[in-house]
Amino acid sequence: MSITSGAAPTTLPPFFTFHNGQLMVEGLALNALAQQHGTPLFVYSKAAILAALGAYQRGLAGRAHQICYAMKANSTLAILQTLVRAGCGLDIVSGGELERALAAGVEPCKIIFSGVGKTRAEMRRALDVGIGCFNVESRAELDVLNEVARSMSLRAPVSVRVNPNVDAKTHPYISTGLKGNKFGIAHEDVVDTYRHAASCAGLRVVGIDCHIGSQITQAEPYLDAMDRILDLVQAIETAGVPIAHIDFGGGLGIDYNGDTPPEADALWLRLLHKLDTRGYGDRKIFIEPGRSLVGNAGVCVTEVLYLKPGEQKNFLIVDAAMNDLPRPAMYQAFHQIVPLAPRSEPTAVWDVVGPVCESGDWLGRDRALAVQAGDLLAVMSAGAYCMSMASNYNTRGRAAELLVDGETATLIRARESATDQLRFESLLP
Incomplete structure (x- = not known):
């Protein structure tokens, strides 16, 4: 829906609506949740999470597949548990994430271990619990994993991550599929x-893996990467090494600011057609x-502390900061910023900033707000790479988190x- 009272028109994600002048998440008013739990406050919609997952499940219906949620996006236990209960496996990148995954109740065989810097201790723990696959990113890592597995009298299931040199046309910090990137x-x-x-x-070869980046909003990079991966599958099998599964990674973007990524089910309709056309439709x-x-699925609710008009800039100082929402400071990322109860008076243009002692501590620039x-x-759109990247900079406690159904x-993380x-x-003594 769009709102025009006291702010520029804004399109809200599904399951966030205005009702009687109040911003709602599913059936609850965010204002009431903030009054009860304080701010900054992360609030997630369970229905939004399951709806997003449902698009992938529809797209892959009838195919042998496994969806493994990349938990680095948001690793809060209740979020993981929600997805695991809906049938997801989990994609991890550290030993700490492995322990979180197990605590969330995932079957170890549905865990994929990605990442360029796995340690011997992490490998041993993952082998000990029986994870489904290691996505290996270098020849040196293969050799170390082989050594560790042999010392345990085990065979590690492996998939090699390929760097296909495909430009995902995204921010350079989250591009992972080019020759100049450290991955694969x-x-x-x-x-x-x-x-x-x-x-x-x-080692036991079980598959091949590819991941080209994050916040991808076009289908073409996926189609290009699939062609290159299928060429490799053909060459690898010709060399006598069978490939049981093909891992196409993640990276599909969301709408932050008028972005138009393909719907997951529509994207997979195109990808599966290519897979069938190339003769690999039987692969998992x-x-x-x-x-x-x-x-x-998530928002961060924050309170306006001070209005600080200036000669060159007007600053709107809020109680959320770069330690709560790192994406703007790290990636110059855009997030919609919406009043919970829009005012009818004229707007002014503000830079929305936090209290951290850094000029990079901003959440939004040049926003028309009353x-x-x-x-x-x-x-808005704060469900990924916000809480999972939050810090204690300036000895600021991490925010509380709620899951709305x-x-x-339900309070799923108490305020720190x-x-x-x-x-x-x-x-010191």
């Missing part, structure tokens, strides 16, 4: 790498969506106190 094994080295993996007694498909499952101190704002709100932050530190 170069396209021209892949066949020899598979021959080597197949010769290692501690793995995918690892993250942002597209949770990004538009606000007063004490008003509450929602930073219809007219029920200064005492919580200090408990692992010691004063």
Whole structure:
């Protein structure tokens, strides 16, 4: 829907609506939740998460597949649990994420371990619990994993991550499929790498993996990457190494500011057609969506502390900051900022900034808002790469989190106190 009272027209994600002048998440008013739990406050819609997952499930219906949520996007236990209960596996990138995944109740065989810097200790733990697959990113990593697995008298299931040199046309910090990126094994080295993996007694080749970036809003990079991966599957199998599954990664974008990514089911209709046309429609498909499952399901509610008009800039100072919402500072990312109860008076143009002692601590620039101190704002599309990247910079406690299901709100993370932050530190004698 669009709103025009006291603000520029804004399109809200599904399951966020205005009712009687109040911004709602499913059946609850965000204002009431903020009054009860304080700010900054992250609020997620369970229905939005499941609807996003449903698009992938529809797109892959009737195919042998496994959807593994990329939990780096948002690793809060209740979010993981929601997706696991709906049938998801989990894609992890660290030993800590492995422990979170297990705590959320996922079957270990539905865990994929990605990432360029796995340690021996992480490998041992993952092998010990019996994860489904390691996505290996270098020849050196293959050799270390082989050594670790042999020392445990096990064979590690592996998939080699290919760098297909495909431009995902996204921010350079979240591009992962070009030759200049640190991820994966170069396209021209892949066949020899598979021959080597197949010769290692501690490894069991099960698949091939590709991930080209994040916040991708066009189908063409996926189609290009699929062609290159299928060319490699043909070459690898010709070399005598069978490939049981093909992992196409994640990276599908969401609508932050008029972005128009393809719907997941429509995208997979095109990808599966190509897969069938190329003769590989019988292979099991793995995918690892993250942002597209949770990004538009969450908002961060923040209170306006001070209005600070200036000669060159007007600053709107709120109680959320770059430690709560790192994306604008890290990626110059855009998030819609919407009053929970829009005012009817004329707007002014503000830079929305937080209290952290950095000029990079901004949440939105040049926003037309009609606000007063004490008003509450929602930073939209904050479900991904916000809470999972939050920090304690300036000794600021991490925000509380709620999961809304219809007219029920569950506190899924309590607000972090200064005492919580200090408990692992010691004063000198």
